[in-house]
Amino acid sequence: MGSGFVFGFGENGWGPLLLHGAAMTLAVALTGFGIGLLIGTIGAWAKLKGGYFCRSLADAYTTIMRGIPDLLVIYLFYFGSSAVLTPLGGLFGASGFISIPGFLAGSLAIGLVSGAYQTEVMRGAYRAVSSGEIEAAIASGMSQLTLFRRIVAPLVLRHALPGLGNVWQLVLKESALVSVTGLVEILRTAQIGAGSTGQPFTFFLAAAVLYLVISSISGWLLQRTEWRLTRGSRPV
Template sequence: MNQPGILELVSFGPGGWGHALLAGAWMTILIALAGYAIGAVIGTFGAWAKISGGTTVRTAADAYTTILRGIPDLLVIYLLYFGGSAMVTAVGRLFGAEGFIGFPGFLAGALAVGITSGAQHTEVFRGAFKAVHPGEIEAAIACGMPRLMRFRRIVAPLTLRHALPGLGNVWQVVLKESALVSITGVAELLRQAQVGAGSTGLPFDFYLIAAAIYLLISTISGVFMRQAERHFSRGVRRG
Protein backbone atom coordinates (compact mmCIF):
# COMPACT_ATOMS: atom_id res chain seq x y z
CA MET A 1 0.00 0.00 0.00
CA ASN A 2 1.42 3.38 -1.03
CA GLN A 3 1.80 5.96 1.69
CA PRO A 4 -0.02 9.27 1.08
CA GLY A 5 2.07 12.29 0.13
CA ILE A 6 2.11 15.57 1.98
CA LEU A 7 -0.40 17.13 -0.43
CA GLU A 8 -2.81 14.29 0.26
CA LEU A 9 -2.34 14.66 4.01
CA VAL A 10 -3.22 18.36 3.97
CA SER A 11 -6.14 17.93 1.56
CA PHE A 12 -9.73 18.50 2.65
CA GLY A 13 -11.07 15.43 0.92
CA PRO A 14 -11.65 11.91 2.26
CA GLY A 15 -8.59 10.71 4.15
CA GLY A 16 -7.10 14.21 4.28
CA TRP A 17 -6.24 16.02 7.49
CA GLY A 18 -6.76 19.54 6.18
CA HIS A 19 -9.81 20.28 8.33
CA ALA A 20 -8.15 19.01 11.52
CA LEU A 21 -4.93 20.92 10.88
CA LEU A 22 -6.83 24.10 10.01
CA ALA A 23 -8.88 23.79 13.20
CA GLY A 24 -5.67 23.22 15.16
CA ALA A 25 -4.03 26.28 13.60
CA TRP A 26 -7.08 28.38 14.50
CA MET A 27 -6.97 27.10 18.08
CA THR A 28 -3.25 27.95 18.24
CA ILE A 29 -3.99 31.52 17.15
CA LEU A 30 -6.82 31.84 19.70
CA ILE A 31 -4.61 30.62 22.55
CA ALA A 32 -1.79 32.93 21.48
CA LEU A 33 -4.12 35.94 21.18
CA ALA A 34 -5.75 35.26 24.56
CA GLY A 35 -2.39 34.74 26.27
CA TYR A 36 -0.92 37.82 24.58
CA ALA A 37 -3.85 39.99 25.67
CA ILE A 38 -3.63 38.74 29.26
CA GLY A 39 0.12 39.32 29.22
CA ALA A 40 -0.31 42.86 27.87
CA VAL A 41 -2.69 43.74 30.72
CA ILE A 42 -0.35 42.26 33.31
CA GLY A 43 2.61 43.97 31.67
CA THR A 44 0.89 47.36 31.74
CA PHE A 45 0.34 47.16 35.48
CA GLY A 46 3.76 45.61 36.02
CA ALA A 47 5.49 48.44 34.15
CA TRP A 48 3.45 51.01 36.10
CA ALA A 49 4.48 49.32 39.35
CA LYS A 50 8.16 49.44 38.41
CA ILE A 51 8.03 53.05 37.23
CA SER A 52 5.65 54.77 39.63
CA GLY A 53 4.96 52.31 42.43
CA GLY A 54 6.20 52.47 45.99
CA THR A 55 8.93 50.31 47.43
CA THR A 56 6.63 47.38 48.21
CA VAL A 57 4.93 47.50 44.81
CA ARG A 58 8.24 47.73 42.95
CA THR A 59 9.64 44.83 44.94
CA ALA A 60 6.59 42.71 44.10
CA ALA A 61 6.89 43.59 40.40
CA ASP A 62 10.61 42.78 40.42
CA ALA A 63 9.92 39.45 42.10
CA TYR A 64 7.22 38.63 39.55
CA THR A 65 9.42 39.30 36.51
CA THR A 66 12.42 37.55 38.05
CA ILE A 67 10.48 34.41 38.99
CA LEU A 68 8.47 34.12 35.78
CA ARG A 69 11.51 34.65 33.56
CA GLY A 70 13.48 32.15 35.60
CA ILE A 71 11.23 29.09 35.54
CA PRO A 72 10.22 27.01 32.49
CA ASP A 73 6.96 27.95 30.79
CA LEU A 74 5.94 24.29 30.73
CA LEU A 75 6.16 24.20 34.52
CA VAL A 76 3.79 27.16 34.77
CA ILE A 77 1.27 25.33 32.58
CA TYR A 78 1.56 22.22 34.76
CA LEU A 79 1.08 24.24 37.94
CA LEU A 80 -1.99 26.05 36.61
CA TYR A 81 -3.60 23.03 35.01
CA PHE A 82 -3.07 20.50 37.79
CA GLY A 83 -3.34 23.07 40.57
CA GLY A 84 -6.54 24.41 39.04
CA SER A 85 -7.89 20.89 38.60
CA ALA A 86 -7.17 20.09 42.25
CA MET A 87 -8.95 23.26 43.35
CA VAL A 88 -11.97 22.64 41.10
CA THR A 89 -12.15 19.03 42.28
CA ALA A 90 -12.08 20.14 45.93
CA VAL A 91 -14.85 22.68 45.34
CA GLY A 92 -16.86 20.06 43.46
CA ARG A 93 -16.68 17.67 46.40
CA LEU A 94 -18.14 20.34 48.64
CA PHE A 95 -21.23 20.25 46.42
CA GLY A 96 -21.41 16.47 46.27
CA ALA A 97 -19.48 15.82 43.05
CA GLU A 98 -17.34 12.71 42.86
CA GLY A 99 -14.15 11.95 40.99
CA PHE A 100 -11.62 14.16 39.29
CA ILE A 101 -12.78 17.42 37.69
CA GLY A 102 -10.36 18.77 35.14
CA PHE A 103 -9.60 22.47 34.84
CA PRO A 104 -10.44 23.73 31.31
CA GLY A 105 -7.34 23.20 29.21
CA PHE A 106 -7.83 26.30 27.06
CA LEU A 107 -8.24 28.52 30.11
CA ALA A 108 -5.22 27.01 31.85
CA GLY A 109 -3.12 27.41 28.72
CA ALA A 110 -4.18 30.99 28.04
CA LEU A 111 -3.58 31.99 31.65
CA ALA A 112 -0.19 30.29 31.74
CA VAL A 113 0.92 31.91 28.49
CA GLY A 114 -0.44 35.25 29.68
CA ILE A 115 1.30 35.08 33.05
CA THR A 116 4.64 34.10 31.55
CA SER A 117 4.46 36.65 28.73
CA GLY A 118 3.35 39.29 31.23
CA ALA A 119 6.88 39.37 32.62
CA GLN A 120 8.23 40.10 29.15
CA HIS A 121 5.53 42.67 28.47
CA THR A 122 6.45 44.40 31.72
CA GLU A 123 10.05 44.91 30.68
CA VAL A 124 9.09 45.94 27.14
CA PHE A 125 6.66 48.60 28.38
CA ARG A 126 9.05 49.82 31.07
CA GLY A 127 11.90 50.17 28.60
CA ALA A 128 9.64 51.87 26.05
CA PHE A 129 8.45 54.42 28.61
CA LYS A 130 12.03 55.17 29.61
CA ALA A 131 12.81 55.80 25.93
CA VAL A 132 10.25 58.64 25.75
CA HIS A 133 12.06 61.96 25.95
CA PRO A 134 11.19 63.73 29.23
CA GLY A 135 10.84 67.03 27.37
CA GLU A 136 7.81 65.73 25.47
CA ILE A 137 5.98 64.95 28.69
CA GLU A 138 7.11 68.23 30.26
CA ALA A 139 5.75 70.12 27.25
CA ALA A 140 2.35 68.46 27.72
CA ILE A 141 2.37 69.44 31.40
CA ALA A 142 3.33 73.00 30.48
CA CYS A 143 0.35 73.14 28.10
CA GLY A 144 -1.93 72.32 31.01
CA MET A 145 -2.99 68.86 29.83
CA PRO A 146 -4.82 66.85 32.53
CA ARG A 147 -3.14 63.59 33.55
CA LEU A 148 -5.59 61.34 31.65
CA MET A 149 -5.38 63.40 28.46
CA ARG A 150 -1.59 63.51 28.76
CA PHE A 151 -1.50 59.75 28.98
CA ARG A 152 -3.92 59.26 26.07
CA ARG A 153 -2.36 61.78 23.67
CA ILE A 154 1.32 61.80 24.60
CA VAL A 155 2.52 59.01 26.88
CA ALA A 156 0.62 56.04 25.43
CA PRO A 157 1.30 56.74 21.71
CA LEU A 158 5.00 57.48 22.25
CA THR A 159 5.46 54.49 24.53
CA LEU A 160 3.71 52.23 22.04
CA ARG A 161 5.95 53.52 19.24
CA HIS A 162 9.05 52.48 21.16
CA ALA A 163 7.47 49.24 22.40
CA LEU A 164 6.30 47.80 19.08
CA PRO A 165 9.55 46.04 18.08
CA GLY A 166 9.70 44.37 21.48
CA LEU A 167 6.00 43.52 21.40
CA GLY A 168 6.53 41.83 18.05
CA ASN A 169 9.22 39.65 19.60
CA VAL A 170 6.95 38.82 22.53
CA TRP A 171 4.19 37.77 20.10
CA GLN A 172 6.55 35.37 18.34
CA VAL A 173 7.51 33.85 21.70
CA VAL A 174 3.84 33.54 22.72
CA LEU A 175 3.02 31.87 19.41
CA LYS A 176 5.66 29.20 20.06
CA GLU A 177 4.63 28.84 23.71
CA SER A 178 1.09 27.97 22.59
CA ALA A 179 2.43 24.60 21.41
CA LEU A 180 3.07 23.65 25.05
CA VAL A 181 -0.66 23.86 25.77
CA SER A 182 -1.07 20.54 23.94
CA ILE A 183 -0.21 18.78 27.22
CA THR A 184 -3.61 19.87 28.61
CA GLY A 185 -5.42 18.08 25.80
CA VAL A 186 -6.38 21.19 23.84
CA ALA A 187 -6.61 20.32 20.15
CA GLU A 188 -4.23 23.01 18.90
CA LEU A 189 -1.89 22.60 15.95
CA LEU A 190 0.80 20.49 17.59
CA ARG A 191 -1.81 18.24 19.21
CA GLN A 192 -3.50 17.67 15.87
CA ALA A 193 -0.13 16.87 14.31
CA GLN A 194 0.52 14.33 17.08
CA VAL A 195 -2.86 12.69 16.49
CA GLY A 196 -2.29 12.59 12.76
CA ALA A 197 1.22 11.17 13.20
CA GLY A 198 -0.09 8.44 15.49
CA SER A 199 -3.00 7.56 13.21
CA THR A 200 -1.03 7.33 9.99
CA GLY A 201 2.43 6.33 11.19
CA LEU A 202 3.90 9.36 9.39
CA PRO A 203 5.34 11.52 12.18
CA PHE A 204 7.93 13.29 10.04
CA ASP A 205 5.35 14.38 7.49
CA PHE A 206 2.89 15.75 10.06
CA TYR A 207 5.51 17.55 12.13
CA LEU A 208 6.95 19.05 8.95
CA ILE A 209 3.48 20.28 7.99
CA ALA A 210 3.00 21.73 11.48
CA ALA A 211 6.36 23.51 11.23
CA ALA A 212 5.34 25.02 7.88
CA ILE A 213 2.03 26.25 9.32
CA TYR A 214 3.75 27.79 12.35
CA LEU A 215 6.21 29.51 10.01
CA LEU A 216 3.35 30.81 7.88
CA ILE A 217 1.52 32.25 10.89
CA SER A 218 4.76 33.78 12.16
CA THR A 219 5.54 35.34 8.78
CA ILE A 220 2.08 36.86 8.41
CA SER A 221 2.28 38.17 11.98
CA GLY A 222 5.62 39.77 11.20
CA VAL A 223 4.12 41.59 8.23
CA PHE A 224 1.34 43.03 10.40
CA MET A 225 3.81 44.09 13.09
CA ARG A 226 6.01 45.89 10.55
CA GLN A 227 2.95 47.66 9.18
CA ALA A 228 2.06 48.76 12.71
CA GLU A 229 5.60 50.02 13.30
CA ARG A 230 5.48 52.08 10.11
CA HIS A 231 2.06 53.47 11.07
CA PHE A 232 3.15 54.61 14.53
CA SER A 233 6.47 55.94 13.22
CA ARG A 234 4.92 58.36 10.72
CA GLY A 235 6.71 61.69 10.77
CA VAL A 236 9.75 60.25 12.54
CA ARG A 237 13.04 60.53 10.70
CA ARG A 238 14.87 57.25 10.53
CA GLY A 239 18.61 57.17 11.10
Protein backbone atom coordinates (compact mmCIF):
# COMPACT_ATOMS: atom_id res chain seq x y z
CA MET A 1 0.00 0.00 0.00
CA GLY A 2 1.65 3.27 -1.10
CA SER A 3 1.92 6.26 1.19
CA GLY A 4 -0.04 8.36 -1.31
CA PHE A 5 -3.00 5.98 -1.00
CA VAL A 6 -2.64 5.82 2.77
CA PHE A 7 -2.90 9.59 3.08
CA GLY A 8 -5.61 9.96 0.47
CA PHE A 9 -9.11 11.28 1.07
CA GLY A 10 -10.94 8.27 -0.27
CA GLU A 11 -12.78 5.59 1.65
CA ASN A 12 -9.63 3.98 3.07
CA GLY A 13 -7.45 7.08 3.22
CA TRP A 14 -6.11 8.55 6.45
CA GLY A 15 -5.99 12.14 5.16
CA PRO A 16 -9.24 13.32 6.82
CA LEU A 17 -8.29 11.66 10.12
CA LEU A 18 -4.88 13.33 10.15
CA LEU A 19 -6.43 16.72 9.39
CA HIS A 20 -8.96 16.16 12.17
CA GLY A 21 -6.06 15.33 14.48
CA ALA A 22 -4.31 18.54 13.43
CA ALA A 23 -7.47 20.54 14.18
CA MET A 24 -7.71 18.89 17.61
CA THR A 25 -4.05 19.69 18.30
CA LEU A 26 -4.67 23.34 17.44
CA ALA A 27 -7.80 23.43 19.60
CA VAL A 28 -5.99 22.00 22.64
CA ALA A 29 -2.97 24.26 22.14
CA LEU A 30 -5.04 27.42 21.67
CA THR A 31 -7.27 26.64 24.65
CA GLY A 32 -4.30 25.82 26.87
CA PHE A 33 -2.42 28.91 25.72
CA GLY A 34 -5.46 31.11 26.40
CA ILE A 35 -5.84 29.66 29.91
CA GLY A 36 -2.12 30.18 30.47
CA LEU A 37 -2.30 33.79 29.28
CA LEU A 38 -5.08 34.52 31.77
CA ILE A 39 -3.14 32.86 34.57
CA GLY A 40 0.06 34.58 33.48
CA THR A 41 -1.56 38.01 33.54
CA ILE A 42 -2.92 37.43 37.05
CA GLY A 43 0.40 35.94 38.18
CA ALA A 44 2.38 38.89 36.81
CA TRP A 45 0.04 41.32 38.58
CA ALA A 46 0.49 39.38 41.83
CA LYS A 47 4.28 39.56 41.55
CA LEU A 48 4.34 43.23 40.58
CA LYS A 49 1.48 44.79 42.52
CA GLY A 50 0.34 42.21 45.04
CA GLY A 51 1.12 42.08 48.72
CA TYR A 52 3.45 39.67 50.43
CA PHE A 53 0.96 36.80 50.37
CA CYS A 54 0.12 37.23 46.67
CA ARG A 55 3.80 37.51 45.70
CA SER A 56 4.70 34.42 47.71
CA LEU A 57 1.83 32.45 46.17
CA ALA A 58 2.82 33.50 42.64
CA ASP A 59 6.48 32.67 43.31
CA ALA A 60 5.54 29.22 44.61
CA TYR A 61 3.29 28.59 41.61
CA THR A 62 5.91 29.49 38.99
CA THR A 63 8.62 27.53 40.81
CA ILE A 64 6.51 24.38 41.15
CA MET A 65 5.03 24.42 37.66
CA ARG A 66 8.40 24.98 35.98
CA GLY A 67 9.94 22.19 38.03
CA ILE A 68 7.35 19.44 37.43
CA PRO A 69 7.39 17.51 34.12
CA ASP A 70 4.48 18.50 31.88
CA LEU A 71 3.40 14.89 31.41
CA LEU A 72 3.10 14.47 35.16
CA VAL A 73 0.80 17.49 35.37
CA ILE A 74 -1.45 15.96 32.69
CA TYR A 75 -1.53 12.67 34.61
CA LEU A 76 -2.42 14.50 37.83
CA PHE A 77 -5.35 16.25 36.15
CA TYR A 78 -6.62 13.19 34.31
CA PHE A 79 -6.17 10.47 36.93
CA GLY A 80 -6.48 12.85 39.88
CA SER A 81 -9.95 13.83 38.74
CA SER A 82 -10.87 10.14 38.51
CA ALA A 83 -9.97 9.71 42.18
CA VAL A 84 -12.81 12.12 42.95
CA LEU A 85 -15.28 11.40 40.16
CA THR A 86 -15.15 7.58 40.22
CA PRO A 87 -16.27 7.23 43.89
CA LEU A 88 -18.75 10.07 43.37
CA GLY A 89 -20.20 8.30 40.34
CA GLY A 90 -20.50 5.13 42.38
CA LEU A 91 -22.85 6.91 44.76
CA PHE A 92 -25.20 7.46 41.83
CA GLY A 93 -24.98 3.93 40.46
CA ALA A 94 -22.22 4.46 37.88
CA SER A 95 -19.47 1.88 37.54
CA GLY A 96 -15.99 1.84 36.07
CA PHE A 97 -13.39 4.53 35.54
CA ILE A 98 -14.73 8.11 35.42
CA SER A 99 -12.57 11.13 34.68
CA ILE A 100 -12.86 14.56 33.12
CA PRO A 101 -12.64 14.52 29.29
CA GLY A 102 -9.16 14.29 27.81
CA PHE A 103 -9.55 17.62 26.02
CA LEU A 104 -10.40 19.42 29.26
CA ALA A 105 -7.68 17.66 31.25
CA GLY A 106 -5.06 18.42 28.61
CA SER A 107 -6.10 22.04 28.16
CA LEU A 108 -6.12 22.74 31.88
CA ALA A 109 -2.76 21.03 32.40
CA ILE A 110 -1.14 22.87 29.48
CA GLY A 111 -2.70 26.12 30.65
CA LEU A 112 -1.39 25.66 34.18
CA VAL A 113 2.14 24.87 33.00
CA SER A 114 2.31 27.57 30.31
CA GLY A 115 0.84 30.07 32.76
CA ALA A 116 3.98 29.81 34.86
CA TYR A 117 6.14 30.79 31.89
CA GLN A 118 3.72 33.46 30.74
CA THR A 119 3.76 34.97 34.23
CA GLU A 120 7.46 35.66 33.88
CA VAL A 121 7.05 36.89 30.30
CA MET A 122 4.34 39.37 31.28
CA ARG A 123 6.24 40.50 34.37
CA GLY A 124 9.37 41.19 32.34
CA ALA A 125 7.34 42.97 29.64
CA TYR A 126 5.73 45.30 32.18
CA ARG A 127 9.09 46.17 33.66
CA ALA A 128 10.37 46.98 30.17
CA VAL A 129 7.74 49.70 29.75
CA SER A 130 9.15 53.15 30.34
CA SER A 131 7.79 54.65 33.55
CA GLY A 132 7.82 58.06 31.89
CA GLU A 133 5.12 57.02 29.43
CA ILE A 134 2.85 55.89 32.24
CA GLU A 135 3.56 58.99 34.30
CA ALA A 136 2.78 61.23 31.31
CA ALA A 137 -0.56 59.46 30.80
CA ILE A 138 -1.44 59.86 34.48
CA ALA A 139 -0.48 63.53 34.36
CA SER A 140 -2.82 64.05 31.40
CA GLY A 141 -5.74 62.93 33.57
CA MET A 142 -6.36 59.44 32.17
CA SER A 143 -8.48 57.11 34.28
CA GLN A 144 -6.98 53.80 35.36
CA LEU A 145 -9.10 51.89 32.83
CA THR A 146 -8.16 54.20 29.96
CA LEU A 147 -4.52 54.11 31.03
CA PHE A 148 -4.51 50.32 30.94
CA ARG A 149 -6.40 50.06 27.64
CA ARG A 150 -4.53 52.72 25.67
CA ILE A 151 -1.05 52.76 27.21
CA VAL A 152 -0.15 49.83 29.46
CA ALA A 153 -1.73 46.92 27.58
CA PRO A 154 -0.37 47.82 24.09
CA LEU A 155 3.14 48.53 25.41
CA VAL A 156 3.24 45.37 27.53
CA LEU A 157 2.01 43.29 24.61
CA ARG A 158 4.66 44.81 22.35
CA HIS A 159 7.42 43.76 24.74
CA ALA A 160 5.82 40.42 25.62
CA LEU A 161 5.09 39.15 22.12
CA PRO A 162 8.51 37.55 21.40
CA GLY A 163 8.40 35.69 24.71
CA LEU A 164 4.76 34.68 24.19
CA GLY A 165 5.73 33.35 20.76
CA ASN A 166 8.31 31.08 22.37
CA VAL A 167 5.76 29.89 24.92
CA TRP A 168 3.29 29.16 22.10
CA GLN A 169 5.85 26.91 20.36
CA LEU A 170 6.34 25.04 23.64
CA VAL A 171 2.58 24.69 24.11
CA LEU A 172 2.23 23.32 20.59
CA LYS A 173 4.75 20.58 21.34
CA GLU A 174 3.24 19.91 24.77
CA SER A 175 -0.10 19.21 23.11
CA ALA A 176 1.35 15.92 21.85
CA LEU A 177 1.50 14.72 25.48
CA VAL A 178 -2.29 14.93 25.74
CA SER A 179 -2.48 11.74 23.66
CA VAL A 180 -1.96 9.80 26.93
CA THR A 181 -5.53 10.71 27.90
CA GLY A 182 -6.88 9.07 24.74
CA LEU A 183 -7.59 12.35 22.95
CA VAL A 184 -7.23 11.77 19.21
CA GLU A 185 -4.88 14.57 18.10
CA ILE A 186 -1.97 14.36 15.65
CA LEU A 187 0.24 11.99 17.63
CA ARG A 188 -2.60 9.69 18.69
CA THR A 189 -3.87 9.52 15.10
CA ALA A 190 -0.37 8.64 13.93
CA GLN A 191 -0.14 5.89 16.55
CA ILE A 192 -3.47 4.43 15.49
CA GLY A 193 -2.56 4.64 11.81
CA ALA A 194 0.84 3.06 12.40
CA GLY A 195 -0.74 0.15 14.26
CA SER A 196 -3.50 -0.34 11.69
CA THR A 197 -1.31 -0.24 8.58
CA GLY A 198 2.03 -1.50 9.85
CA GLN A 199 3.73 1.67 8.55
CA PRO A 200 4.98 3.46 11.69
CA PHE A 201 7.71 5.47 9.96
CA THR A 202 5.29 6.82 7.36
CA PHE A 203 2.71 7.94 9.89
CA PHE A 204 5.13 9.43 12.40
CA LEU A 205 6.90 11.28 9.60
CA ALA A 206 3.53 12.66 8.51
CA ALA A 207 2.87 13.75 12.12
CA ALA A 208 6.24 15.53 12.20
CA VAL A 209 5.41 17.34 8.95
CA LEU A 210 2.04 18.47 10.32
CA TYR A 211 3.63 19.81 13.51
CA LEU A 212 6.27 21.60 11.43
CA VAL A 213 3.63 23.16 9.16
CA ILE A 214 1.55 24.40 12.12
CA SER A 215 4.66 25.70 13.87
CA SER A 216 5.94 27.49 10.76
CA ILE A 217 2.60 29.15 9.98
CA SER A 218 2.06 30.28 13.56
CA GLY A 219 5.65 31.56 13.74
CA TRP A 220 5.08 33.60 10.58
CA LEU A 221 1.83 35.03 11.97
CA LEU A 222 3.57 35.98 15.22
CA GLN A 223 6.36 37.72 13.30
CA ARG A 224 3.81 39.69 11.27
CA THR A 225 1.96 40.67 14.43
CA GLU A 226 5.19 41.75 16.12
CA TRP A 227 6.13 43.80 13.05
CA ARG A 228 2.77 45.60 13.09
CA LEU A 229 2.96 46.34 16.81
CA THR A 230 6.47 47.75 16.59
CA ARG A 231 6.05 49.87 13.46
CA GLY A 232 5.88 53.12 15.36
CA SER A 233 8.84 52.32 17.61
CA ARG A 234 11.39 51.19 15.01
CA PRO A 235 14.12 53.63 14.05
CA VAL A 236 13.73 55.17 10.59
